[in-house]
Every structure is written in structure tokens, then in C-alpha cells.
Amino acid sequence: MENNGYLSYVESALSNYGNLRAFSDFQGETINYNQVGERIVGIHQLYKDLGINRGDKVALIGRNMTSWAVVYLGTITYGAVIVPILPDFNSADIHHIVNHSESKLLFSTDLLFDKLDETKMKCLMGIVSINQCVSLVDHVGGKLSESVEKIKPMFKGDGNSFKSEQLFFPKIESEALMVLSYTSGTSGFSKGVLLPHRSIWSNIKYAQEHLLLKPEERVVSFLPLAHAYGCLFEFLWPFTMGCHITFLTRTPSPQIITEAFRKVKPHIILSVPLILEKIFKKRVQPQLEEPKVKALLKIPGLNKIVYRKVKKKLVDVFGGEFREIIIGGAALNKDVENFLRKIDFPFTIGYGMTECGPLISYAPWTESRKFSAGELVDRMEMKIDSKDPYNEVGEIMVKGDNTLLGYYKNKEATDEIFDANGWLHTGDLGVIDEQNFIYIKGRSKNVLLGASGQNIYPEEIEACINSMEYVQECLVRDNDGQLEALIYPDYEATDAEKLTKQSIEAKLQEVKSAANKILPAYMNIQQVTLFPEEFEKTPKKSIKRYKYTK
Missing domain, CATH: 3.40.50.12780 (ANL, N-terminal domain)
Structure with a gap:
């Protein structure tokens, strides 16, 4: 690993791009690289005051936004380990990840804080709002509240007094842990991926050498920052290039995303x-389905004109x-x-x-x-x-x-x-x-992809549904972009109640509603289909999933 890995890229960006725009919240505030540096100094000071050490875990949950990015950079440049948590996880999943990771501190948006129960995360020193830079929960006798209040001015400043020399970047070993990323939420399926500094450095180095971005160019960040793909290519890499990153700050939909593209006009899109x-x-x-267009597409020469117009519209x-x-x-x-x-x-x-x-x-x-x-x-x-x-x-x-x-x-x-x-x-x-x-x-890994890039593990949904009344077993699959649950009913239970096929199907719709109340929104089932026979299994009694996927 060259120099000091990814931290050297951060140090270089803060030194070289001071007054350039760094982060914007879509239709919200904009801060420059000096202001980012000033806020990182504040994060470092907070960790020192609290006695947080290199290698300690700090959890972070929220939608894509400026303050999320600042906390992430402030944590890794201090030498602590960032634990990004997908905001769509339910409360139990969030509590589990915080506890399993042994995080010392949790940064959260105010909206997500409302669904948390701090009594179920006793490992924490406290919880800090990334919206307001205030202490929401203080388990260290007022010390967290006092320390957060002390650094608050740094999060309101214009950055004019910031000098990159104010920041101390520790020397980090290439094998030292930088990110602890959970690929799912529920305790039965949790996998905390240990990503060292060399992994992030190697990815950034490749992007710098093979993908084209220049200082002041624009990027829209809408993929979940708690996932490696969006975090690396919409945030960590563009930041090192002196780019201006606009965070969507809300749940992405095609309509909202295209509105952001139209206003920001990004230079590269993930x-x-x-x-x-x-x-x-x-x-x-x-x-393309219009009769006139269909006719034109069959005529050599004219079809090229149609294709050029379609391309221009799509590019726009x-x-x-x-x-x-x-x-x-x-x-x-x-x-x-x-x-x-x-x-x-x-x-x-x-x-x-x-x-x-x-x-x-x-x-x-x-x-x-x-x-x-x-x-x-x-x-x-x-x-x-x-x-x-x-x-x-x-x-x-x-x-x-x-x-x-x-x-x-x-x-x-x-x-x-x-x-x-x-x-x-x-x-x-x-x-x-x-x-x-x-x-x-x-x-072979079965993972499905949500509309906004979330990893969906069908086993998690199946475990939820399989525990419900009238269900013998089920299989979840992607059906043209919708999550479909094929359910083989518990015929012993349905026969005992003398349920008709219509009644069984109605019960399965109730199962769908009950499951969707438990599961995160992006894992909600859109369709339930009654499956008439047991699923074909391997010798190990695993469902032969490939036989039922489309």
C-alpha cells in the first residue's frame, strides 16, 4: 500500500481543493472541502474527548447526505472503524448490528432515531444526531453532550480558518480494519464483512487510474452509501478527485433520480x-411501439435518424x-x-x-x-x-x-x-x-437486488414467512422486478379447518400482509402464489432454487 493508503488521498484532497464545492444535499446546503476538513477536525476532537481509540467501532445510519459523509471521513481518518448501517433495516436489525459490532458510538438521523430503543444497545456511549450535531442519548454522565456541544461551531463554520495542517492522519497498516459492513440485518443471517484499508485503497487507486473524473465535476449519490458499490464510486473516489457530490437525501425513485440528474447534470453515473x-x-x-416509429425503423438510413433521436432523449x-x-x-x-x-x-x-x-x-x-x-x-x-x-x-x-x-x-x-x-x-x-x-x-448465492441497490436475501424473507400459520414452506424469487413468494401450504392445518382453495388463498394474502409489516419496505412481497406441491430438494434437503427462478 503506497504512502498511507486511502488516508493519503483524503489528506491530498483537503490540501488541494479547499474552496471547491465538496458536498451538497439535493435542494439543501453545500459545503466546500475546507468546511469538510473543519468538521473532520471536530469529529476527531469528539473521539479524543470520549476516549475512543484506533480500531474502536463507530456505527452510522442515515440516508445519503452531507453529514453522513463527514462522519464517515472523520471516523476512518481518526483510525476508528466505521460500521455503516442500511437505513431500511428494521429496529431489531439495527439493534443487533450495533451490539454485534460492539460499536462505541452511534450517529443517526433524527427520523431513524425515533424507531430505535437505546436500552437495547447497552454497549453504546451514546447516540449523536447527524442532522443537528446534538447528543440524543448520553450514557457517559453528560460527557457526550458536553463534547458534542463543544465541537458544534465547527459544523456551522465557513471553513475559512481551516488549514490541512490542523488534521493529524495516523499511520495505518494496510491490513488494519477500516469498514465493518453488514450484508444483512437479522441475527440469523448476519455477516459482518471486514474490509481492510488496503481493499479501499486498491479500489480507489484503480478508479483514479481507469475512470475519468476531474476536479469540480459533478456526481449524484443515490445508491445506498451503506453498501460498498455506492459508497466507493459515488462518494469515496469522487471526493479524492476534487469533485462536487450531491446527495439525494431521500428514498430514490426513478422520478426523483431523473429530477436530480436534470438539475445537477452529473459527469459520471452509477x-x-x-x-x-x-x-x-x-x-x-x-x-418505439408507435406505428410510425416502427415503420421508420424498418427503413435503412431513416432508422439511424430514429436511433439518434432516441439516444439524445435518453441522454437528456x-x-x-x-x-x-x-x-x-x-x-x-x-x-x-x-x-x-x-x-x-x-x-x-x-x-x-x-x-x-x-x-x-x-x-x-x-x-x-x-x-x-x-x-x-x-x-x-x-x-x-x-x-x-x-x-x-x-x-x-x-x-x-x-x-x-x-x-x-x-x-x-x-x-x-x-x-x-x-x-x-x-x-x-x-x-x-x-x-x-x-x-x-x-x-449460486441467491441474492436479489432491490430497486435502489439493496441486497435482498430471500432466505430472510422465507424464514419470516415459514414461521407463519398455514405455511409449510416457501420460496421467494424475482418475478419481473417484483418479489414473489411461492407458498406450499400446510395442508394438514387447512384440511383440519376444511378450508377451500379460495379460503387458503385468502389466508396466504393475510400471510403476505403480516410478513410485510415485519420486513423492511424494500423486502416487501408484492405477490403471493399458492404452490400445489412440495418443492424439489437436494439430498441435503435444500430447495433446488434454480428450478423455480425465472
């Missing part, structure tokens, strides 16, 4: 497939000034990809996972290949676990600087993901070509 597909279906597909939807859209998290619909390539739309598809901080493969749109997820990134090795990796599908395995240290307090899961030779088993299936471009053919 997205998940569902966002692009929804925009395509609403803004482009209806035009995304603000009109971006150089590239990078899609990650899941496969893009093949029909959509084929059309976007036909109109020469500037997009590319990358591949990664939280456990690699997140990047595994990428190629710029001018070099990308159809249905490929790019080529292997620098400082990483890859192999396909098959006899013929060019033609025979096998598990994708990687090793290198981007990889995690392991899973927190979970030796079994750590031993499972790493083999004896240090190869990380991704659980994803694919092939490669001679230039090391990766073609993902399937995901």
Missing part, C-alpha cells in the same frame, strides 16, 4: 439495472453531460442491453461484491463487450473453477488486494469463503475469454 430498465420502459419503449433524461453510466449489482436485461448498444449509448457493466470492496471487473464503455461484466481489475487474480474456463461454466474465484479479511465473529463463514490456497469463492458462476473479460452465467 446505477443498478432496475433503475435503467424502468427509465427505458417508461421513456423509450412507448415511443440522465442530465445530458455524463460520459458513462456504470451498471453493477446484477445482470442487465438482454433486450435492453442489445438496444442500448444499437444506439451507441455510453454504458458499461461491472462486477463486484461487498467482500471485494467491491470491484472485481470493469471496462470503459468504449471497450466493453456484449453481455460481459468487464475485465479483471488491477492487483487481483481470477480463475474459473472448471476444466475449460473459456467454455465451461464454473465458480468465479479471486484473490488480491481488494479482498476482505474475513467475517466478523464468524470463523465458519470465513473458512467457507476462502479455500486453503487463499482463493475467495464468490459463489457466482461464469466463464472468461482470452482477454480476461468475465461473462457471468448465474448466481
